[in-house]
Amino acid sequence: MQLKKIDKAILPTPWGNFFIFGFEEKQNGKNHIALVYGNIQKNTPILSRVHSECLTGDALFSLRCDCGNQLKMAMKRIVKEGSGVLIYHRQEGRNIGLLNKIRAYALQDKGFDTVQANQKLGFSADERDFSLCADIFNILNINKIRLLTNNPFKVKMLCNAGINIVERVPIITKKNSTNAYYLKTKAEKMGHLLHESNN
Secondary structure, X not given: OOEEEEEEEEEEEOOEEEEEEEEXXXXXXXXXXXXXXXXXXXXXXXXXXXXXXXXXXXXXXXXXXXXXXXXXXXXXXXXXXXXXXXXXXXXXXXXXXXXXXXXXXXXXXXXXXXXXXXXXXXXXXXXOOOHHHHHHHHHOOOOEEEEEOOOHHHHHHHHHOOOEEEEEEOOOXXXXXXXXXXXXXXXXXXXXXXXXXXX
């Protein structure tokens, strides 16, 4: 187990009251959180979202990506479901870090797509490690999930880490003129499934 649970508290949101759990990586002290809504039944598949940190999209309302809209949509969907979990996975910029993400944005301003920009900086298209999320699910005593994602890579990584994903649930947001090329790249180069409809 790479993580330890620190504490939990009530987090009121516009959609309902969640419990916010704090976790710390034992090796380096880095932290992650999980939002839990409703009554979690151990043997029931739990609607879940693993949301990778995106300061620009989640907090600063950037239109370059779909992250902020996906975060809001996931929280609304979990509340509508009556229970669920959202892990806020603190690996900014697909785990290249905030400053490198800004460097990647600067390259995108010059015409590079999001994959090319990461590679130009010496990174792979996606540097994230989802094994920490598996630890969080285990600490929360969740062994079956219905995962809100459009990313088959995320499904594969979580399955490889031991999470039992019984269903992938689409989470499609509306594109805008600013993020259309970004979403096209996610679909064509990273395999994201963006042509479905939300149930």
